[in-house]
Amino acid sequence: MIIKQAEFVSSNTEVSKLPLADKPEYAFIGRSNVGKSSLINAITGRKYLAKTSQKPGKTQLINHFIINNTWYLVDLPGYGFAQVSKKSRAEWEKFIRAYLRHRENLQCVFVLIDSRHEPQKIDLDFCCWLGEEGIPFMLVFTKADKQSGVKSDQNVAKFRRALKKWFEEIPPNFLTSAETKLGCDKVLQAIDDVNQNFVSPIE
Numbered sequence: 001m002i003i004k005q006a007e008f009v010s011s012n013t014e015v016s017k018l019p020l021a022d023k024p025e026y027a028f029i030g031r032s033n034v035g036k037s038s039l040i041n042a043i044t045g046r047k048y049l050a051k052t053s054q055k056p057g058k059t060q061l062i063n064h065f066i067i068n069n070t071w072y073l074v075d076l077p078g079y080g081f082a083q084v085s086k087k088s089r090a091e092w093e094k095f096i097r098a099y100l101r102h103r104e105n106l107q108c109v110f111v112l113i114d115s116r117h118e119p120q121k122i123d124l125d126f127c128c129w130l131g132e133e134g135i136p137f138m139l140v141f142t143k144a145d146k147q148s149g150v151k152s153d154q155n156v157a158k159f160r161r162a163l164k165k166w167f168e169e170i171p172p173n174f175l176t177s178a179e180t181k182l183g184c185d186k187v188l189q190a191i192d193d194v195n196q197n198f199v200s201p202i203e
Contacts, residue, residue: 001188005068006044011061013091015098019064021105024198025072026191028140029096030112031122032078035142038178039112040065040075043187050075060092062099071195072105079126100135104201107194108136110187115141115152115175119162128166139173140187145180 009019030036037050049065063075076099077092100109109130113123130137139159144152152175160170172190176183 001068001192003043003045003067003188005066006046006049006073007066008049009064009066009072011063013061013095015062015095015102018062018099018103019066019072020202021103022200022202023066023071023105024107024191024195025074025103025105026107026194027074027076027100027103027109028112029076029109029126030078030140030142031114031120034078034112034114035178036075036078036112039140039142039176039184040073042176042178042181043184044073062095071191079122097129100130101133105198106135107198108138108191110140111137112140112142113159115144115155116146118155119159123159124162127163131167136171138171138190140183141173141175143177144175144182145177 010017012018028036028040040050041047044065044067050063060077062077065073065075067073076096079093079096100106111123111127111130113120127137127139141152141156141159156173156175160173163170174183174186174190176187
């Protein structure tokens with residue numbers, strides 16, 4: 001897939017105010033220091049599409065972007081480590097889960113995992129919740145350029161083994177780097193493949 005157009009659409013904290021659900025939609029989420037904004041910019045080829053910050057937890061809204069005028073990319077708030085109050089974090093969690101449960105055109109959630117680390121409970125718990133809710137997801141391991149390929153592969157394998165305790169079938173995974181663009185084309189291909197079978201829930 002070639003990205004010819006990528007534009008910001010809206011930011012919301014209410015599911016009822018989201019864009020019309022007439023196009024396939026893909027949500028990106030991960031721990032708040034996983035490099036989500038940088039990867040979104042790398043995937044779309046737009047350096048400043050998603051705002052990056054040295055302060056984890058910068059994204060606090062459901063941010064919609066329209067890609068090639070045919071599908072939505074959604075930048076969701078990161079979970080864990082964000083420097084916010086427990087009350088704010090609980091509110092985020094409530095509206096994020098409401099979005100994930102009820103967004104009719106949501107085709108897949110891309111769960112971003114830092115490839116530099118061994119499996120983290122917070123990531124495994126979130127994947128298990130998606131599984132329990134029947135929400136399709138794929139794993140995107142980030143920051144592959146920060147260590148050797150062997151180390152990345154080892155951590156990916158460990159994460160997949162950890163998921164096997166709860167899943168009969170492990171979702172697809174991609175090893176990526178926002179710096180080198182590694183894996184970006186494969187993520188786009190996965191989106192393109194799903195788009196081919198999309199049926200709008202809007203009559």
